[in-house]
Amino acid sequence: MATRGGGQTYGFPIYCASWLPLAHILxxxxxxxxxxxxxxxxxxxxxxxxxxxxxxxxxxxxxSGVPNALVVAAVDPAxxxxxxxxSPEPVFRLQTGQQVPYRxxxxxxxxxxxxxxxxxxxxxxxxxxxxxxxxxxxxRSDEEALVTLSDVGLQLxxxxxxxxxxxxxxxxxxxxxxxxxPTMETIVEEPDTKTSVKDLSFSSDERFLAVNRSSGPSRVxxxxxxxxxxxxxxxxxxxxxxxxFLNKPDNSQILFVTAMQGDYGKIISWNTTSWxxxxxxxxxxxxxxxxxxxxxxxxxxxxTIEGSISVLGSRDMRVLVKVKKAHLGIVTTLxxxxxxxxxxxxxxxSTARLTSTAPPKSTGVxxxxxxxxxxxxxxxxxxxxxxxxxxxxLPK
Numbered sequence: 001m002a003t004r005g006g007g008q009t010y011g012f013p014i015y016c017a018s019w020l021p022l023a024h025i026l027x028x029x030x031x032x033x034x035x036x037x038x039x040x041x042x043x044x045x046x047x048x049x050x051x052x053x054x055x056x057x058x059x060x061x062x063x064s065g066v067p068n069a070l071v072v073a074a075v076d077p078a079x080x081x082x083x084x085x086x087s088p089e090p091v092f093r094l095q096t097g098q099q100v101p102y103r104x105x106x107x108x109x110x111x112x113x114x115x116x117x118x119x120x121x122x123x124x125x126x127x128x129x130x131x132x133x134x135x136x137x138x139x140r141s142d143e144e145a146l147v148t149l150s151d152v153g154l155q156l157x158x159x160x161x162x163x164x165x166x167x168x169x170x171x172x173x174x175x176x177x178x179x180x181x182p183t184m185e186t187i188v189e190e191p192d193t194k195t196s197v198k199d200l201s202f203s204s205d206e207r208f209l210a211v212n213r214s215s216g217p218s219r220v221x222x223x224x225x226x227x228x229x230x231x232x233x234x235x236x237x238x239x240x241x242x243x244x245f246l247n248k249p250d251n252s253q254i255l256f257v258t259a260m261q262g263d264y265g266k267i268i269s270w271n272t273t274s275w276x277x278x279x280x281x282x283x284x285x286x287x288x289x290x291x292x293x294x295x296x297x298x299x300x301x302x303x304t305i306e307g308s309i310s311v312l313g314s315r316d317m318r319v320l321v322k323v324k325k326a327h328l329g330i331v332t333t334l335x336x337x338x339x340x341x342x343x344x345x346x347x348x349x350s351t352a353r354l355t356s357t358a359p360p361k362s363t364g365v366x367x368x369x370x371x372x373x374x375x376x377x378x379x380x381x382x383x384x385x386x387x388x389x390x391x392x393x394l395p396k
Contacts, residue, residue: 007327007351008086010071010093014057014346016104016115017333020072022049024110025126026135049135051075051337052091053344055352056101056115068100069093070115070124072137075342075354083356084342092138094124105158105167111182113139114146114167116158121149121169148184149177161202166223168209170197176211178223188226203245203253208272210243210255218243218257220275230275237261242291245272246314249297254278254314256300258288267300267317281317283310290331294340299357301343303331309345311357320359327351 026049052074059066072092078084096117103116112125123145127138149155149169157170160181168178174192179185188209195213202209208229209221218232218240232255234240241258248254255270265288269279286304293300293314300312307327311320327347335344336357343355 007345007347007353008073008088009350010055010069010073010090010352011350012058012066012069013329013332013348013350014055014352015100015102015332015348016056017344017346017352018054018104018106018113018335019337019344020052020054020106020137021108021110021338022052022135024108025137026128027110049074050077050087051342052137053086053335053352054104054106054113054139055346056104057332057346057350058096058100060100061098061118068096068098070096070101070113070139072139073352084354086352086354091136094139103155103158105160107160107181108162108164111164112142114158114160116155116169118154120151120153121146121155121158146184148179152177155197157197157200159200159202161206162204163206166202166206168200168202170200170211172196174213176200178209178221187223188221198240199242201243201245201255203255203272204247205253208245210245210257212240212243212257215239218255220255232257232270232275232277234259235261238266241288244291244293246293246300247297256291256293258291258302260287265302265304267302267312283312283317283319284308290334290345292334292336292343294336294357295338296340299336299340301334301336301357303327303334303345305330307331307347307349309334309343309355311343311355321355321357323355326353326355 055071058068071090073090074087075084076087099117101115105114112123115122123142124139125142127140129136129138154172155169156172159168165181167181170176174195176190176197178188195215198214199212211219219228220230222229238259238261243257246254253272255272257268259266263285264282265284266280266282271278286306288302289305290303298314300314303309308324309326310322313320327349329347329349331345331347333346341357343357346352
């Protein structure tokens with residue numbers, strides 16, 4: 001597969017993507033454990049696996065010639081003068097026929113990937129094929145799982161909670177569903193034929209679920225009581241987009257909601273105790289098409305319909321990294337790596353890109369240092385030009 005503009009392309013428009021929790025997927029087998037306990041010298045351990053991502057998308061139904069597929073790709077390590085990048089050859093590719101994967105959520109403990117297709121959701125489980133490569137991964141559809149969601153239509157939002165014990169889906173038809181995992185016991189169900197679900201987010205303590213719809217306020221559900229506890233109102237002209245909870249170092253939480261207001265995209269922050277608006281900042285004049293919060297809670301990221309991506313500090317929303325035209329099309333997905341050091345972005349232009357979240361290194365010369373140097377240079381020049389006059393003015 002070819003590179004394009006700093007990104008890797010796999011031959012289809014990419015709608016969804018996620019990093020893989022390899023520590024939970026690539027578990028040592030029982031034979032490996034037995035060999036480790038044996039008194040005979042053990043073979044040299046295999047090198048640690050490269051980080052991996054999974055990507056989904058395609059050309060949709062019909063005979064467009066563009067395949068619908070799920071791809072697992074590894075990250076090539078950084079080389080001299082070049083940052084880490086996705087490998088051009090995927091680890092695994094699964095063709096999905098006439099069904100394009102629109103949304104996905106990877107289970108945090110390796111149970112598989114829930115993918116939203118036009119007609120419903122499907123669970124794909126990880127398989128570790130035998131062979132010389134101990135880090136090879138494959139995906140296989142589990143036809144007996146997720147029967148409840150197999151024919152519910154397109155889900156525009158799919159998410160596991162941080163611990164993997166809850167699964168939430170929000171449909172194009174407006175139907176919100178929350179289940180316990182893996183029993184699929186229903187916790188919350190809210191049909192709403194007037195609006196579609198645009199986005200949803202679990203709090204890290206699994207107590208709350210925020211839901212944004214195509215119109216109206218952002219609604220927060222208490223999952224212990226299975227009741228809506230807050231409707232977060234919009235200000236005049238605001239249209240809510242994405243929502244994400246962020247866990248602070250003191251274990252308190254903030255809810256971030258993106259919104260468009262006129263020509264500006266903004267990020268709004270909400271207190272999760274009183275559910276009051278505590279901050280708002282205009283961040284772009286382009287429509288926001290993707291949003292993410294880093295696992296360590298220090299960073300926010302957004303992508304736009306013009307293909308740009310930006311990384312902000314979560315405390316002051318100051319821009320730390322900005323890549324103009326990172327993609328040639330709409331940014332469809334953003335996802336931080338588990339260590340929060342790398343941002344994965346994907347686009348309709350068929351590219352997936354990795355961007356370091358570290359701000360560019362300072363040159364070591366501050367603005368004030370430059371000004372001081374200029375002033376000193378002027379003083380030296382003046383002294384040299386008027387040296388004799390200045391000396392004559394000294395008392396004798």
